[in-house]
Amino acid sequence: MDGFCRIEGPPMKLPPVDYEAPTTVPEAVELLAEHEDEASVLAGGQSLIPLLALRFAHPAVLIDINGIAELSGVSAANGTVTIGAMTREYVAEESRTVADAVPLLAAALPLIGHEAIRSRGTIGGSLAHADPAAELPAVARALDAEFVVRGRPGERVIPAAEWFEGFLTTSRRPDELLVEVRFPAAGRGTGSSFQEVARRHGDFAIVGLATSLTLSEGAISDARLAFAGMSDVPVRAADAEDLLVGERPSAELFGEAARRATEDIDPPADLHGSADYRRKVAAALVRRGLQTAADNADERQ
Ligand SMILES: Cc1cc2nc3c(=O)[nH]c(=O)nc-3n(C[C@H](O)[C@H](O)[C@H](O)COP(=O)(O)OP(=O)(O)OC[C@H]3O[C@@H](n4cnc5c(N)ncnc54)[C@H](O)[C@@H]3O)c2cc1C
Numbered sequence: 001m002d003g004f005c006r007i008e009g010p011p012m013k014l015p016p017v018d019y020e021a022p023t024t025v026p027e028a029v030e031l032l033a034e035h036e037d038e039a040s041v042l043a044g045g046q047s048l049i050p051l052l053a054l055r056f057a058h059p060a061v062l063i064d065i066n067g068i069a070e071l072s073g074v075s076a077a078n079g080t081v082t083i084g085a086m087t088r089e090y091v092a093e094e095s096r097t098v099a100d101a102v103p104l105l106a107a108a109l110p111l112i113g114h115e116a117i118r119s120r121g122t123i124g125g126s127l128a129h130a131d132p133a134a135e136l137p138a139v140a141r142a143l144d145a146e147f148v149v150r151g152r153p154g155e156r157v158i159p160a161a162e163w164f165e166g167f168l169t170t171s172r173r174p175d176e177l178l179v180e181v182r183f184p185a186a187g188r189g190t191g192s193s194f195q196e197v198a199r200r201h202g203d204f205a206i207v208g209l210a211t212s213l214t215l216s217e218g219a220i221s222d223a224r225l226a227f228a229g230m231s232d233v234p235v236r237a238a239d240a241e242d243l244l245v246g247e248r249p250s251a252e253l254f255g256e257a258a259r260r261a262t263e264d265i266d267p268p269a270d271l272h273g274s275a276d277y278r279r280k281v282a283a284a285l286v287r288r289g290l291q292t293a294a295d296n297a298d299e300r301q
Helices: 025-038 048-053 089-093 096-101 103-111 115-120 123-129 135-143 238-244 251-263 275-299
Strands: 018-020 039-042 061-064 074-077 080-084 146-151 154-159 164-166 177-184 190-197 207-216 219-228
Touching: 025 039, 025 061, 025 146, 025 177, 074 096, 080 096, 080 123, 089 103, 089 115, 089 123, 096 103, 103 135, 103 190, 103 207, 123 135, 123 177, 135 177, 135 190, 135 207, 135 219, 190 275, 207 275, 219 238, 219 251, 219 275, 238 251, 251 275
Parallel strands: 018 061, 039 061
Antiparallel strands: 074 080, 080 177, 146 154, 146 177, 190 207, 207 219
16 A cells, blocks of 8 residues: 555546537527537536536536627616626626625625635526525525526516526526526615525525615615525515515514514525524524615615
């Protein structure tokens, strides 16, 4: 023995897979139409490559969209911020447009993994992957973002309420490419907050909460709460939202909203925490998220 561990067999990180690198959206759409569910789109690779390495995904062909320049960028017009699917998470994080117009998204982005992950990971990749513990799906659900997908027959616009169908599952068809995501710009008097509890900084959230609150003349005119990590999809706390609208912010109101938001929810239990622990964390996040959002809203009036 020379002290080194020897691994027999060929050193294979990834399974054998065909590789295509289109440079335009129409080319990518044609390839998807040709291969359908035999193909996987490769964006930042931060979720897909580990799945391939662990043999949890078995595509016959990878369609690498990193060379499609038109899929990257942030723009704002008519009260909507549009983010191209291939926009890296760090680019959105550093965008002045995102910070000014979609502060909830700006608050969530730095909580995704670490800088190295965000320098490769993309907005479209995170939302197409649809991990229920991820930050961006909860933000998209809270803000009623819209998902623009393109296939051979043309474009479809899918509201966030219909995008997340189940664990790592969206309503995108296998022959469709996610091309952009549209977020409504926050109006006057809107404050927001992204709260989460994770084992360590950079880990996926055990529970996360996206909160947006709009105040007009001191009363709440719009309230949005969406949880991450509490179900197999990001979930809105509709009962708590209904309670809040028309009321003035107070600790008592936020306490009652926390109770309503968590009383009928049935979170998963795993090695990170029991269902009961998740429910207690969720209630604390609702109180904290609402107070922070209300303070921000005051500043933006
Ligand atoms: C160590 C580590 C820690 C992480 N921590 C977090 C975290 O705390 N929070 C968090 O949210 N994420 C976390 N991530 C995941 C990270 O945010 C990923 O970047 C993201 O989930 C996937 O984005 P991607 O661009 O890398 O997509 P990829 O991995 O390339 O693709 C992911 C999936 O989406 C599909 N896809 C990608 N783009 C498109 C498109 N345009 N159209 C159709 N389908 C598409 C792919 O086919 C694949 O199924 C972590 C990752 C790692 C490795």
